[in-house]
Amino acid sequence: MPTAVNTATYAAVPIGTVPTTLTINGETRTRAIEPWTTLLDLLREGEDLIGTKKGCDHGQCGACTVLIDERRINSCLKLAVTLDGADITTIEGLGQPGDLHPLQSAFCNHDAFQCGYCTPGQICSAQGLINEGKAKTRDEVRELMSGNLCRCGAYSNIVDAVLDVIGEQA
Amino acid sequence: MATAAKIGIGSAINRVDGVEKVTGTARYAAEHPVENLLYGYIVEAAIAKGRIVSIDEEAARAVPGVVEVITHLNRPHVAWTDHSYQDELKIPGSPFRPLYDDRIQFSQQPIALVMAETFEAARYAASLVEVAYEAEAHNTDFEVAVGEKYVPKKKRSGYMAPKDRGDAAQAFADAPLKVSGDYRLPPEHHNPMEMFGSTVEWHDDGSITVHDKTQGSQVVQGYLASVFGFSKKKVRVLNPYVGGAFGSGLRPQHQVFLAVLAAKMLERSVRVTMTRNQMFSHAYRPQAIQSIALGAETTGKLTAIRNEATTSTSRYEDNMENVVTWGLMNYDCPNADAEYTVAQVDTATSADMRAPGAATGMTLFEIAIDEMAYEAKVDPLEFRLINYSPIDAMNGTPYTSKALREAFQEGAEAFGWSKRSAEARSMRDGKELVGWGCATGMWDAQFSKTSASAKLTANGHLEVACATSDIGTGSYTVMTLVAADTLGLPPEQITAKLGDSDLPTAPVEGGSWGAASSGAAVQLACQAVGKKLLKAAGKIAGAPLGEATIDDVLFEDGCIVLKDAPTVRVPFGDAMRAADLTQIEEEETAAPGFGDMWKGMHKSKNTHSAIFAEVKVDEELGVIRVTRIVDAVAAGRIINPKTARSQILGGVVMGMGMALHEETFPDHRLGRWMNHNFGEYHVPVHADIHDIQVIFVDEPDPEVTPLGVKGLGEIGIVGTAAAIANAIYHATGKRVRSLPITIDKILD
Numbered sequence: 001m002p003t004a005v006n007t008a009t010y011a012a013v014p015i016g017t018v019p020t021t022l023t024i025n026g027e028t029r030t031r032a033i034e035p036w037t038t039l040l041d042l043l044r045e046g047e048d049l050i051g052t053k054k055g056c057d058h059g060q061c062g063a064c065t066v067l068i069d070e071r072r073i074n075s076c077l078k079l080a081v082t083l084d085g086a087d088i089t090t091i092e093g094l095g096q097p098g099d100l101h102p103l104q105s106a107f108c109n110h111d112a113f114q115c116g117y118c119t120p121g122q123i124c125s126a127q128g129l130i131n132e133g134k135a136k137t138r139d140e141v142r143e144l145m146s147g148n149l150c151r152c153g154a155y156s157n158i159v160d161a162v163l164d165v166i167g168e169q170a
Numbered sequence: 171m172a173t174a175a176k177i178g179i180g181s182a183i184n185r186v187d188g189v190e191k192v193t194g195t196a197r198y199a200a201e202h203p204v205e206n207l208l209y210g211y212i213v214e215a216a217i218a219k220g221r222i223v224s225i226d227e228e229a230a231r232a233v234p235g236v237v238e239v240i241t242h243l244n245r246p247h248v249a250w251t252d253h254s255y256q257d258e259l260k261i262p263g264s265p266f267r268p269l270y271d272d273r274i275q276f277s278q279q280p281i282a283l284v285m286a287e288t289f290e291a292a293r294y295a296a297s298l299v300e301v302a303y304e305a306e307a308h309n310t311d312f313e314v315a316v317g318e319k320y321v322p323k324k325k326r327s328g329y330m331a332p333k334d335r336g337d338a339a340q341a342f343a344d345a346p347l348k349v350s351g352d353y354r355l356p357p358e359h360h361n362p363m364e365m366f367g368s369t370v371e372w373h374d375d376g377s378i379t380v381h382d383k384t385q386g387s388q389v390v391q392g393y394l395a396s397v398f399g400f401s402k403k404k405v406r407v408l409n410p411y412v413g414g415a416f417g418s419g420l421r422p423q424h425q426v427f428l429a430v431l432a433a434k435m436l437e438r439s440v441r442v443t444m445t446r447n448q449m450f451s452h453a454y455r456p457q458a459i460q461s462i463a464l465g466a467e468t469t470g471k472l473t474a475i476r477n478e479a480t481t482s483t484s485r486y487e488d489n490m491e492n493v494v495t496w497g498l499m500n501y502d503c504p505n506a507d508a509e510y511t512v513a514q515v516d517t518a519t520s521a522d523m524r525a526p527g528a529a530t531g532m533t534l535f536e537i538a539i540d541e542m543a544y545e546a547k548v549d550p551l552e553f554r555l556i557n558y559s560p561i562d563a564m565n566g567t568p569y570t571s572k573a574l575r576e577a578f579q580e581g582a583e584a585f586g587w588s589k590r591s592a593e594a595r596s597m598r599d600g601k602e603l604v605g606w607g608c609a610t611g612m613w614d615a616q617f618s619k620t621s622a623s624a625k626l627t628a629n630g631h632l633e634v635a636c637a638t639s640d641i642g643t644g645s646y647t648v649m650t651l652v653a654a655d656t657l658g659l660p661p662e663q664i665t666a667k668l669g670d671s672d673l674p675t676a677p678v679e680g681g682s683w684g685a686a687s688s689g690a691a692v693q694l695a696c697q698a699v700g701k702k703l704l705k706a707a708g709k710i711a712g713a714p715l716g717e718a719t720i721d722d723v724l725f726e727d728g729c730i731v732l733k734d735a736p737t738v739r740v741p742f743g744d745a746m747r748a749a750d751l752t753q754i755e756e757e758e759t760a761a762p763g764f765g766d767m768w769k770g771m772h773k774s775k776n777t778h779s780a781i782f783a784e785v786k787v788d789e790e791l792g793v794i795r796v797t798r799i800v801d802a803v804a805a806g807r808i809i810n811p812k813t814a815r816s817q818i819l820g821g822v823v824m825g826m827g828m829a830l831h832e833e834t835f836p837d838h839r840l841g842r843w844m845n846h847n848f849g850e851y852h853v854p855v856h857a858d859i860h861d862i863q864v865i866f867v868d869e870p871d872p873e874v875t876p877l878g879v880k881g882l883g884e885i886g887i888v889g890t891a892a893a894i895a896n897a898i899y900h901a902t903g904k905r906v907r908s909l910p911i912t913i914d915k916i917l918d
């Protein structure tokens with residue numbers, strides 16, 4: 001059961017906003033953000049950057065993975081107001097139709113998705129993995145991509161796609 | 171006939187909706203931007219059974235931004251007959267009605283909807299809604315419920331009652347070799363990655379556009395119209411992208427009901443999305459107990475099959491599956507009997523989940539078959555060949571095709587089965603025990619009446635459309651390939667449209683009938699366009715095609731071509747200009763019995779598979795790794811080998827979940843699922859997946875469906891968990907009869 005904490009007083013107080021400056025996909029914007037808004041909800045509901053997906057809102061599925069200052073992170077676990085000055089890259093910033101990122105092309109060519117819902121998170125996570133420079137082998141990619149769930153079971157195709165791109169860059 | 175470059179049925183092409191998916195430009199149900207949108211957050215019942223005594227909304231209403239708290243006390247009028255809530259699945263009983271009255275039928279039942287200007291305000295306010303209940307005694311323990319199992323009077327459509335043969339009781343009593351036991355499958359939740367969500371656009375004229383997560387836009391349209399009293403014309407439902415469903419979206423789910431209820435009440439546009447936790451409030455694969463008794467001669471020839479199963483349903487609907495029929499159909503055995511019953515628990519009604527019935531009943535049966543093979547000291551693959559039935563052994567009918575023998579041969583060869591040593595615990599790799607197991611998979615090859623349209627414009631662009639869904643199955647690509655094949659156009663010149671209740675009628679997408687049915691409808695519509703083209707070409711001065719009929723021509727590279735004189739080619743544009751046509755649009759319906767299908771009318775129609783699994787088990791820690799799977803599938807004609815392979819991979823991966831991970835645990839004191847999140851409901855992850863090889867066995871079958879397609883959505887999961895369980899026995903000598911096979915069961 002949900003419990004009501006300080007119901008009488010807290011509930012009646014408007015939550016207020018905090019001015020926050022974020023660079024998203026190269027574009028710097030300042031927004032008045034309520035402190036309880038996650039980066040994920042800000043992107044999806046506030047900025048209409050719906051490529052970042054909500055699969056659990058608990059940091060358990062990886063669908064909301066974005067890159068903050070080149071590092072992959074679950075955007076559902078980050079309150080947006082804590083990111084003042086951060087540089088955020090979402091799937092929309094990696095590539096667009098007609099100008100695909102190598103990972104996006106590789107995912108298409110390897111059929112590394114079915115329903116497509118986990119896909120932006122998988123791709124952002126893979127880019128983070130490449131940035132980290134740790135994964136070279138299939139086993140390492142599998143281990144270090146395990147935070148990104150795919151219920152359609154496209155895992156082996158995803159690893160093939162990621163290895164393709166790692167191989168090109170190696 | 172076709173040139174080498176022609177792309178059509180059988181071509182392995184990239185998914186045509188791929189670019190949208192990899193760039194995040196594909197919009198799913200909860201992702202459509204709407205002005206002045208209100209957000210709804212669901213409040214769920216905290217008890218499993220009883221009634222609501224009071225709801226204190228005061229604190230919730232005081233949260234800035236909150237617009238309304240909707241409960242059974244203040245909701246607008248909704249339909250009151252059960253009939254109005256029935257959907258295409260027609261499950262006998264009294265369908266659940268959200269916010270209808272004060273009754274609580276299951277824990278996590280939606281009991282209020284908080285509407286606010288922001289998602290966060292709605293979520294917070296929902297936490298402030300205080301509900302007082304009067305609880306009644308509940309039971310969520312299926313093992314207790316089976317004491318009151320029963321055969322439902324009214325059967326669900328599609329239910330096949332098992333047919334007994336011979337005298338199985340006597341044959342089992344007389345059998346020199348016997349295996350018998352109870353086999354169990356726990357509740358499993360579908361958990362598609364996209365959570366159930368709906369965005370309802372409210373229009374000033376009182377009509378609504380609903381973006382919904384569903385496997386059938388027209389099912390939801392019909393449901394909303396009948397429940398809320400809309401004219402169908404005023405309800406348009408769209409689902410062009412669906413983030414997985416696996417059966418959970420076959421019936422309209424309660425978030426769409428709630429979103430439309432709120433939109434109607436407030437005359438505003440509304441979005442309601444379930445949380446991952448709330449995703450456990452509805453559909454789940456029924457829990458099952460299957461009692462299997464097998465008798466055999468010492469040679470390994472089966473003499474008796476006794477197969478009884480009970481699955482869980484709710485108090486208010488009888489959800490039935492075909493659980494016990496598969497083993498009786500698949501094995502040559504003179505004596506067989508079976509019984510299927512359901513038992514009620516205080517949960518939401520169980521639901522179809524990928525290969526409903528077969529994933530349960532065939533999988534558990536295939537573990538028992540493995541046990542009998544060991545009892546008879548016969549290789550498990552050889553055992554299956556000794557008892558191979560070329561016909562449907564339960565119904566006594568031939569199959570339109572059954573290339574299971576070929577699947578066994580090709581799969582075994584790819585796997586290296588001949589190198590297997592027979593004894594359990596006889597293979598090892600360092601610290602790990604190695605086991606090899608096999609199993610059979612089986613599913614229905616179904617076909618459902620479906621319409622499609624095809625529109626060719628003079629610039630050579632073709633649009634094909636059908637109200638089917640693509641839940642990750644590849645429907646867009648299948649429709650494109652069939653159209654490309656029929657009219658000889660490259661895929662780049664073809665647009666496939668689906669996921670819209672305005673489009674030509676299609677059934678809900680499920681049961682693996684999608685490709686066969688919408689594919690056939692698209693082919694018919696394109697053929698009709700082809701006939702119109704030929705007629706138009708007759709207007710060309712000099713009539714280059716002469717008196718040619720449709721049988722005398724083919725369509726290639728955007729031209730009508732004379733079969734007997736391939737140098738005579740009429741571009742589509744020339745024909746259309748001659749007849750003064752700017753476009754040709756045709757709609758056709760493919761119904762059962764079409765083409766050569768009538769020849770298969772009284773035959774059994776099934777897909778089959780042979781699955782081979784290798785496991786490695788750490789003897790000290792009990793950790794199991796599935797290191798190799800070969801799945802050889804006999805599923806008729808394959809339209810796109812690339813997406814087809816992915817569908818099987820996906821089924822196999824979900825089968826691995828069934829074998830090793832997936833289980834939803836109820837807390838029987840609270841009558842509530844405990845592990846309702848991805849942290850505790852375990853599904854396979856990257857690290858679990860090693861080498862999976864998919865083989866499609868050649869199986870031409872013009873009688874099964876017009877295109878010879880049997881469907882692939884389900885067959886990949888059926889039997890996979892059995893192959894793994896059987897491999898675990900081979901590795902460890904430990905026979906586990908309840909899935910999933912977790913470490914504790916290995917070390918026990």
